[in-house]
Amino acid sequence: MQAAVITSPGKVEVRESPLQDPKAGELLIRVEGCGVCPSNLPLWEGRPWFNYPIPPGTPGHEGWGRVCAVGKGVAGFAEGDRVTFLSDHAYAEYDTITAEAAVKLPAELEGLPFPGEAVGCAVNVFRRSAIRAGDTVAVVGAGFLGIIFTALASRAGARVIALSRRQHPLDLALSYGAAEAVSMDDHWRVIEKMKELAGPAGCDVVVEATGHQWPLDLSGELVKERGRMVIAGYHQDGPRQVNMQQWNWKGLDVINAHEREARIYVEGIAAGVEAAAGRAFDLEGLVTHSFGLDSLNEAYAMLTERPEGFIKGIVSIHP
Known part of the structure; x- marks a missing residue:
């Protein structure tokens, strides 16, 4: 072969x-x-x-x-x-x-x-995020995983705000159920825009799905006190710094949504197959x-x- x-x-x-x-x-x-x-x-x-x-x-x-x-x-x-x-x-x-x-x-x-493993990752991130109906959720990074997550969270009754530096993924996120789309062009402008959309308290859940430092910093700004920060991005190009003072003050639940057991991966793939067959996402x-x-x-x-x-x-x- x-x-x-x-x-x-x-x-x-x-x-x-x-x-x-x-x-x-x-x-x-x-x-x-x-x-x-x-x-x-x-x-x-x-x-x-x-x-x-x-x-x-x-x-x-x-x-x-x-x-x-x-x-x-x-x-x-x-x-x-x-x-x-x-x-x-x-x-x-x-x-x-x-x-x-x-x-x-x-x-x-x-x-x-x-591509089952990629779909399974998105499904497992959604499961670990514990999204509830009525949650306001920011998805920082509207790539393949972020858009599937958007579709699943929207179907679960959450209000999803998608963020990306590119317009095409934002348009797609809206078509997959996002209520709002925000361009990631400037740190402080994004924060002010999100205060308008989510309220000054911030989002119930923020999913960081890029694997880069600035979106990780931004995610900490967007999540509310006692909210959930979900790390879905794969941070592999070196150590990261976090604003631990901010994370402590807000009392965040920080969830590293990466799996390592093959059994869990396969369970996520199976759930993703079922969701795709049921038209939960295209x-x-x-x-x-x-x-x-x-x-x-x-x-x-x-x-x-x-x-x-x-x-x-x-x-x-x-x-």
Whole structure:
């Protein structure tokens, strides 16, 4: 089979790789596609702690496709089943996974791209946020996760205010249920605008979904006393500073909404499949760019630049 290999920082090649038959308890997947995740940018850009070349297919972890072989002892899956799955080597024509890492895709989602891990993350962030009807919620960062979260929170009866530095994501957030949209162009202007929209006390819940320092600072300003600050952004480019005096004074509940157990990830993916099949959100409208396996460099470059109109990129392998 062919698989993408990051051979050195900023360089990806497509190479031949052995095709492995599934062992007991495993499934062999003919990969249709895989989402491109910003959490993997440091691996592509290069950091001192990474060793190159990276194993074939790594770090693709948002894959979906069809079961083409079933290992011994596997129940509940058959050849031809369309699934989304959790792995870390799905930038390849085929992937071998444990059956526990797969979630079936229903007929309602036939033919649609489904980067399950990314959807599952959004669902798990929503679960951890404990949104209630009547809450005023600020979503700082209207990307793929932030917009899905917006749709789920709005359906739960919350009043959602979406914030982004780009206009296209703000327009999308409004179409997915946000009550208001605020451009992140100036720190103090945003604070004053949010006081107008949410009231001087601030928001019941603020979800930081960017992974950068300034939005984290801004989030602390927007949440009310005894409110909840939910960290959904992946902060991976160095240490962060927080205004602990402010956080102490406000008595915040700070929730790090990142999971590490595979079981929890898969539960989130399954819940996301159910929500998407029930039209809780339009996943197709959030997948804005598609690349071939041999264009992964271009996909990462676009993910870095995030031009207007970009929300989510995928690698299409067996469409």
